[in-house]
Amino acid sequence: MGRGDVSLNDKLAETELVEREIEAEQAFVDRVYLQLEESARNARQLAREGENRGKLEHEGGLVERDAMVYQAAKRIAQLDAAHEGLVFGRLDLQRSVDRKPRYIGRIGLRDSRRDSLLIDWRAPAAAVFYQATAADPRRVVRRRVLRSSGPRVTGVEDELLDAEALAELEADGVELPIVGEGALMAQLSRARDRQMHSIVATIQAEQDLAIRAPGRGVVSITGGPGTGKTVVALHRAAYLLYTDRRRYESGGVLVVGPSGVFMRYIERVLPSLGETAVALRSLGEVVDGIRATRHDEPAVADIKGSARMATMLRRAARLQAPGSPEQFRVFWRDDVLVLDRGILGRIRRQLMSQGRRNRQLPRVTGILLDALWSQVAGERGLDRGREAFDDDMLGNDDFLDFVVAWWPPLDARTVLQWLRDPELLAQVADGLFSAEEQRLLLKSWGAADPSVEDVPLIDELRYALGDVPLRTEDERDLDETSLLEGGVDVQELFTAADREFAPSGRGWAPPTHRLEDDPFAHVLVDEGQDLTPMQWRMVGRRGKTASWTIVGDPAQSSWPEPEEAAEARAVALEGKELHEFHLSTNYRNSAEIYQYAAAYAQRVGLDADLPTAVRSTGVQPEEITGAGDLEAATRRAVLDVASRVSGTVGVVVPVARRSEVNAWLASWPELAEDAAGARAAIDSSVAPSGEDRVVVLTGLDTKGLEFDGIVVVEPEEIEAESVTGRSTLYVVLTRATQLLATVS
CATH class of the missing domain: 3.40.50.300 (P-loop containing nucleotide triphosphate hydrolases)
Structure with missing residues (x-):
């Protein structure tokens, strides 16, 4: 027999071996999919039972219905997401540890006897699948990765981690063939499409350490291009949701990326891992109600991103509304009562010293009434008394119109639009921005829609202005929103504000999202080296009480002042423990x-x-x-x-x-x-x-x-x-x- 015949026979034998191994794995995978369908039927049955509980004519039945339907819906969504590549890993252990192989998958499943059938990749028992190496096999003899298309196994790739343990198993009659050329290299060689995919089957040891890092504080993942920083961070988000679901689902997980292009690229990773309780937002979408995609030219972006901008915007938030009245005059009984520029300036400083501008709205009318009443000197007026005076003023349309015009409820976009006025801009930018920088800002604000770089500015103003107090009958807000200091009802004032602003199209409406609702339980920032100081301030507000994952590579930074950005980042993360991980292997590029x-x-x-x-x-x-x-x-x-x-x-x-x-x-x-x-x-x-x-x-x-x-x-x-x-x-x-x- 010639050498060519031997080679051909070897190839045929290898092909038969691979086909045999695929067939054996397919039998197990079929069993898992049958159990998956059974679990899905059970979840749907739970949902039906929940709906039936809602038909009971008492409140407890409705509560039970909501809880059961919610849990069932979550489980169904998780099971649906797991279909593609459900089973991807197998561990064969030393004979002294476990005679049966352990299978690793996207979710955990138990069989009808409640025995573990499939181990969730995030579970502690699965950690060894990623952490075992030939140098430290951790009692793993063979690690196998299963490649699948839907429910069909299409290939297997093995790694032999402990040759001595394999020899012992073979001596006992246990056959563990080693096939394939390595799962990682096979994955790296595949063609790319328009979306990022999970690497759950091929996570490497240094990546796994970052994924399973402590849940508190800040996890910083650095590394050069192609080291898998982004996908590792996304798998970390899935891991955190698995380990402390109540905390992260109730508080929410925010993933911030550089652009809408990028967010569309990564949007399928977490759902493919069974996780949907995550908010994916580009830097132009972090602030609720705003979606910006347009970028300013680099010179303008550098100005808007600077930390100096925060000082300028705080000044802008304290400006008197352009065009607002400078005095108010009213005749009451025998007196002419006047609120002139001096009195109004003093009142304005008093209000601004007490907190955010919009939060002072309930106090404005009372303070103005106090200033007017202090001028009443005539006998007829004094005899009528303060209560009658307040009633007359609150029934006076001229007075109510003055209050609304002098101290209107303001939103951030309105104040930003004020800065299109060169004189106002020069007033607040004095000592901060040069004439040329002011010219560039004025030019950029001529566009109708906000740029990505404008979004942090709007957020800064939003926080500087504060929320307009909600009109509610809720008892905890009664003293702030329903009563003036001194006990005067201000419902009429708010009605006047609605009448003045809502129909006019000037952009004010009570916000549906309150400032105190912003913080998340976990914040994940990708391409962190690119965030400007103003963007760090914006994102930092969403993570005041959160744990963080930050991904970046300083050499890829598009922000020209790294020290300034580092200072803003330190403020955003103040008081949080830092855990640093560095990835050293480029898996992307040849x-x-x-x-x-x-x-x-x-x-x-x-x-x-x-x-x-x-x-x-x-x-x-x-x-x-x-x-x-x-x-x-x-x-x-x-x-x-x-x-x-x-x-x-x-x-x-x-x-x-x-x-x-x-x-x-x-x-x-x-x-x-x-x-x-x-x-x-x-x-x-x-x-x-x-x-x-x-x-x-x-x-x-x-x-x-x-x-x-x-x-x-x-x-x-x-x-x-x-x-x-x-x-x-x-x-x-x-x-x-x-x-x-x-x-x-």
């Missing part, structure tokens, strides 16, 4: 691509964290330079990359060229169908459709994303766009998993 990016970082002087790339493709990045026709060169590069990868392709361009490059690619028929026949639509906003393979982005848009192929158009222009352009270009060069090309 070694060739990351070496190219790392060489750039070192060449331009970035203090970059350089992780080790674990995978090589043998394909070097391509530089297309000196192209006389940039449009034709870009088209050729995009088509070449799209034809060589089966997943997504990012075309990264300078901000000024975005529309131009979109037009080049959208009008090119050859891009309508790539080499594999798949649709390769061009979409400038990274639409969530999974069909779109080629997408045009700016450098900042690529934060946190990854693509099979990247084409960078005019990298020098991206570098020159802002003072942090070198960091931005470094980020761009680290987004590709397979192919990278630059065109200039």
